[in-house]
Amino acid sequence: QVQLVESGGGLVHPGGSLRLSCAASGSIFTTYGWYRQAPGKQRELVALVTRGGDTNYADSVKGRFTISGDNAKNTVSLQMNSLKPEDTAVYYCNVKNWRGTAYWGQGTQVTVSS
Numbered sequence: 001q002v003q004l005v006e007s008g009g010g011l012v013h014p015g016g017s018l019r020l021s022c023a024a025s026g027s028i029f030t031t032y033g034w035y036r037q038a039p040g041k042q043r044e045l046v047a048l049v050t051r052g053g054d055t056n057y058a059d060s061v062k063g064r065f066t067i068s069g070d071n072a073k074n075t076v077s078l079q080m081n082s083l084k085p086e087d088t089a090v091y092y093c094n095v096k097n098w099r100g101t102a103y104w105g106q107g108t109q110v111t112v113s114s
Contacts, residue, residue, distance in 0.1 A: 002026035002103045006093050009108035012083055016112070020078040022093030022105055031096040032069045032076035036089035036110075046091070047078060060086075083112045 008020035020034065033048030047057045047067040055067055066079045076093065093105035 002095075002097070004093050004095065004103055004105040006091075006105040006108045008078075009091065009110050011111045011113065013114055014083060014085060014112055016083050017079070017081045018083065018110060019080070020091055020093075020108060020110075022076050022095075024074045024076075024093075024095045024103070027097040029074060029095045029097050032067075033094045034067065034076070034078045035092045035094055036087075037092070037107075038086075038089040041089075043092070048094075049076065080110070083110075085112045088112050 003025050005023045008018060010018060012018050030051045031048055034046040035043050036046050037043040045058055046061055047055065047065055049055045049067045049069040051071055057065065064082045069076045088111050090107040091110050092107045094102060096102045
């Protein structure tokens with residue numbers, strides 16, 4: 001049974017930093033990613049990293065966010081710097097296993113506000 005445990009998130013002032021982490025278990029995963037959904041908007045990709053180390057970022061977070069994965073521990077982290085109010089959203093961990101099946105975390109709230 002695949003399980004995802006997210007941690008991190010919270011309230012931060014504009015310009016601040018937060019780190020999100022996600023620990024996955026129950027399968028062999030090939031892709032780890034973070035998505036976010038703001039109120040009234042569709043869920044969107046923030047960043048992803050493959051088992052081979054390739055990364056992809058949304059244009060809106062390039063240069064501010066860094067995704068990193070640990071294949072041995074099945075964990076993925078998202079370091080978010082220079083946060084902006086428009087980064088406010090619920091952030092979801094997403095992993096895909098070797099069968100191509102995707103799994104979602106429960107979501108963690110990130111609020112950027114003064």
